[in-house]
Amino acid sequence: MEPEQDVEQKTNCSSSERELDRDKDHFVNKDQKSKERARNHRLVLSIACFGFICIFLLAAIVVLHIKLMADKDIEVTQMLQSNSRCHNNFNSLSEKNPELKKRVNDPTFEISQLERNVDSFKQKNQELEKRVNDLSSEKSQLQGSFDASNQKNQESQKRVNNLTSEYGQLQRNFDSLNQKNQESEKRVHQLSSEKRQLQGSFDSLNQTKLELDKRVDNLTSEKSQLQRSFDSLNQKNRESQKRVNNLTSEYGQLQKRFESLSQKNQESEKRVNDLSSKKSQLERNFDSLNQKNQELEKRVNQLSSEKSQLQGSFDSLNETKLELEKRVNNLTSEKSQLQRSFDSLSQKNLELETELKQLFEKELLFWSSEAMNWSDSRQYCRDRGADLVIIKSEDKQRFISSFVKETVWIGLSDIENEGEMKWVDNSSLNQGFWSERQPNNSGGDEDCVDLIPSNAVLKNWNDAPCSLKKRGICEK
Numbered sequence: 071m072e073p074e075q076d077v078e079q080k081t082n083c084s085s086s087e088r089e090l091d092r093d094k095d096h097f098v099n100k101d102q103k104s105k106e107r108a109r110n111h112r113l114v115l116s117i118a119c120f121g122f123i124c125i126f127l128l129a130a131i132v133v134l135h136i137k138l139m140a141d142k143d144i145e146v147t148q149m150l151q152s153n154s155r156c157h158n159n160f161n162s163l164s165e166k167n168p169e170l171k172k173r174v175n176d177p178t179f180e181i182s183q184l185e186r187n188v189d190s191f192k193q194k195n196q197e198l199e200k201r202v203n204d205l206s207s208e209k210s211q212l213q214g215s216f217d218a219s220n221q222k223n224q225e226s227q228k229r230v231n232n233l234t235s236e237y238g239q240l241q242r243n244f245d246s247l248n249q250k251n252q253e254s255e256k257r258v259h260q261l262s263s264e265k266r267q268l269q270g271s272f273d274s275l276n277q278t279k280l281e282l283d284k285r286v287d288n289l290t291s292e293k294s295q296l297q298r299s300f301d302s303l304n305q306k307n308r309e310s311q312k313r314v315n316n317l318t319s320e321y322g323q324l325q326k327r328f329e330s331l332s333q334k335n336q337e338s339e340k341r342v343n344d345l346s347s348k349k350s351q352l353e354r355n356f357d358s359l360n361q362k363n364q365e366l367e368k369r370v371n372q373l374s375s376e377k378s379q380l381q382g383s384f385d386s387l388n389e390t391k392l393e394l395e396k397r398v399n400n401l402t403s404e405k406s407q408l409q410r411s412f413d414s415l416s417q418k419n420l421e422l423e424t425e426l427k428q429l430f431e432k433e434l435l436f437w438s439s440e441a442m443n444w445s446d447s448r449q450y451c452r453d454r455g456a457d458l459v460i461i462k463s464e465d466k467q468r469f470i471s472s473f474v475k476e477t478v479w480i481g482l483s484d485i486e487n488e489g490e491m492k493w494v495d496n497s498s499l500n501q502g503f504w505s506e507r508q509p510n511n512s513g514g515d516e517d518c519v520d521l522i523p524s525n526a527v528l529k530n531w532n533d534a535p536c537s538l539k540k541r542g543i544c545e546k
Contacts, residue, residue, distance in 0.1 A: 102274065105249070109278055112245070113285070116238055120289060123231060128296060134220070135303045141376075148369075149317040185336065187356065195359065198366040205373035212380040222391055229394075233401040239282075240408045246275060247415050255472025256523065259437070435459070437478075438542040444518040447479045447542030448494065457481055459545040460493045464528065467503050470543065471530060474523040479542035480531075482519040491519070502531060509533035 250271060257267060339348060438450045451457050458481030461467050470480075481494035488511070491499040505525050509516065511533060518536040521543075 102270075105274060108245075108249075112242060113281075117285075119234075119238075124292065124296065127227070131296075131300055131303065139306075149321060185339070185352075192359070195363060195366070198363065198370065202366060202369055202373065205370060205377065209373060209377055209380065212377060212384065216380055216384055216387070220387060227394065229398055233398060233405065237401055237405055237408070240405060240412065244408055244412050244415070246278075247412060255468075257473060257475055259473070259475065435546075436544050438544065441539040441541050443539055444479050444483065444536040444542075447540070448481070451542060451544035454544065456544040456546040457494045459543040460495060460497075461503070462493075462497075462501065464501075464503075468527055471521065471523055471527045474521060474543070477520050477522050477540055479540050480519055480521050481545075482531075483517050483536065484533075485517045485536065488517070503528050504531045505529050 253267075253271070257264070339352070436454075436456070438447050442450060448458050458479060459470060460481050461470060482491055482499065484491045486492065491502070491509075493499065505522065506529065508531065509519070511517075513535070515535050515537075516533040518534060519531055520534050520538075520540060522530045522532055524530075
């Protein structure tokens with residue numbers, strides 16, 4: 071009979087162990103799925119944020135390029151127009167030069183007076199050209215300041231992006247450690263099973279780190295592609311600038327030829343016989359100089375307006391730079407705060423694991439081997455020199471709830487007197503951690519108390535029939 075009883079006991083033990091393994095695998099799979107969902111959610115959020123930042127930067131670069139190309143096109147158009155006018159003047163003078171040479175006579179008083187007027191207008195023209203050159207130099211200086219401020223703005227933006235990524239990384243580390251802390255507080259069953267679970271969590275964190283490293287490499291490659299696009303736009307801008315410079319040099323050459331022909335024309339005009347024709351010719355030159363003077367004044371006004379626009383852009387970029395610096399300082403302070411929180415949680419996690427290991431090594435806390443009713447669970451504990459656990463403080467309630475994974479019996483009941491809860495050491499209940507609307511003695515036979523870990527930590531006690539079979543927590 072004894073061998074048959076031993077075989078039955080072994081069979082029951084093996085079946086209970088298989089059930090425990092199945093429950094354990096079920097909870098492990100459930101925890102892993104919840105971890106994967108949380109990681110995927112955070113990853114999607116980080117990718118979306120980075121995508122919005124990249125789109126914003128690309129839009130800013132495109133707008134800046136369009137503005138620069140529009141300015142360059144306007145300048146090229148104006149240079150081409152002035153070039154065509156110079157060509158027309160040159161052709162008209164070349165046609166009239168032979169006719170003037172044929173009609174050479176002594177100069178008159180009216181011719182000299184008109185020549186003086188022409189000289190005065192030429193002097194005014196030179197003064198206006200000097201003013202145009204000064205405004206152009208001021209424009210180039212403001213453009214240089216604008217480019218420098220834009221470069222500083224881009225550097226500040228890069229620094230903000232780096233700090234944001236570091237902030238996100240620290241936030242993810244903080245969340246993962248907080249989750250590990252809660253898991254370690256909820257799931258402490260045996261040293262061997264805890265070791266395997268921690269190893270699995272460590273492997274999953276390593277896998278997550280590898281995935282994030284791959285994502286960082288992908289984002290770095292996308293950043294380099296955007297940088298190459300920006301460099302190509304800069305190259306096109308420099309080519310447009312070279313084209314403007316070439317047109318400017320051609321304009322200068324045509325201007326010199328025009329001045330030389332004007333000089334020859336003046337020499338021929340001193341010897342013109344027909345005063346009326348000479349007077350009309352000089353009047354036409356006078357009208358042309360007036361028209362050129364008006365065009366130069368329009369150009370001065372355009373350059374003044376461009377100068378004011380560049381000054382406004384420069385001021386707005388300075389304000390943006392100050393705002394970005396403030397944001398960098400705020401992110402730096404938040405980073406230091408998260409780092410301190412991260413360090414404190416790590417320290418708390420180590421202390422909790424150390425305390426749990428010491429308790430289980432000393433066998434001060436242990437589980438009943440199988441599910442039993444409340445009385446049998448208590449007898450199981452007493453046969454091993456212990457009793458069902460007594461919880462008389464909030465710290466101990468938090469500690470016990472941190473590693474319980476299933477509903478268990480504790481050492482509290484009102485079996486002797488209905489409504490008068492007492493601990494197994496016969497002491498009265500002073501502080502309880504009951505769930506909502508508990509104890510309710512539903513059915514009139516709920517005299518024993520169990521702990522439900524799925525409820526809130528400080529609200530997870532429930533009165534239940536003592537005949538229900540559950541595992542108990544023993545305490546020496």
